[in-house]
């Protein structure tokens with residue numbers, strides 16, 4: 001167990017429709033929501049000994065906003081009945097536009113949600129249609145405004161860029177609309193072609209031509225440049241928090257930072273993952289298997305592995321470099337009882353000479369250019 005409070009993740013595996021690029025697990029059988037919500041406490045009972053204190057609860061999916069506020073409240077009550085959760089816990093709900101109205105957002109807030117992550121994805125209707133989203137740009141922006149009207153003061157927006165045919169000018173125009181809304185947090189993901197998705201098939205059949213890698217790289221750099229010029233600070237390769245000069249608020253996602261910093265987290269629901277010390281566990285991947293296991297009184301756990309010291313070192317480098325704070329070499333050396341520079345000093349010097357990382361005695365982090373080529377940099381680092 002780490003000294004830091006853990007995170008609790010609830011995977012809500014329902015979506016109104018499947019987006020053709022998405023490989024997250026979800027089903028469209030919304031009539032099963034009730035049974036799923038009723039089954040969750042059984043899994044929580046099985047895992048209650050694993051967490052001594054949590055300071056985040058994250059409803060992810062899928063589309064958690066398909067659950068009524070009454071159900072969200074019920075799940076939160078079940079969490080509080082079994083786990084110690086700090087009073088100031090960050091309680092995030094992922095919301096997809098087109099699934100909620102103003103009154104729902106009011107009710108989510110009353111139910112105990114204090115942070116929203118809205119899947120806006122784009123402010124361009126053509127892109128939203130290509131992505132197979134159920135909402136229009138107007139609906140997405142209206143959802144954001146409703147969230148503000150409902151009193152949410154911590155709202156993140158998810159965006160997807162590097163879609164086929166997208167130009168830097170068009171992407172900057174989208175970002176300009178988004179920063180005008182002044183969300184506290186932005187997650188900007190490049191569109192990736194995930195194997196087994198309809199999008200991957202369209203690419204294979206030649207019906208869709210992915211954006212050229214160099215243009216996608218330019219858009220990545222443009223994202224960081226644009227957002228940093230408009231009051232956002234990048235803290236992870238795809239994540240930005242609004243800089244709050246007056247109140248010194250930290251608007252980074254407390255929950256997601258646990259994933260990148262090896263803090264324990266406990267996942268509930270089909271396909272949810274958990275980390276406890278060096279042990280990772282994951283649940284069976286489908287709703288059917290999950291419900292069957294719980295009905296039999298069995299754990300829905302499908303597998304587990306305990307990372308070796310070497311695997312932990314590799315992950316610490318990979319996850320450290322994803323974050324703009326980089327790797328704290330002193331912390332690294334004390335955690336693994338091995339000097340960082342003895343292990344990686346040679347590669348770090350080579351990458352620093354190429355302008356891909358900044359390496360000081362205490363910190364090793366990617367430069368902006370290094371971020372653009374992160375996968376190759378990490379590969380060289382770990383050679």
Ligand code: SF4
Nearest residue numbers: 015018019022061062
């Ligand atoms: S709404 Fe989100 S989770 Fe559901 S299919 Fe679309 S991208 Fe995937």
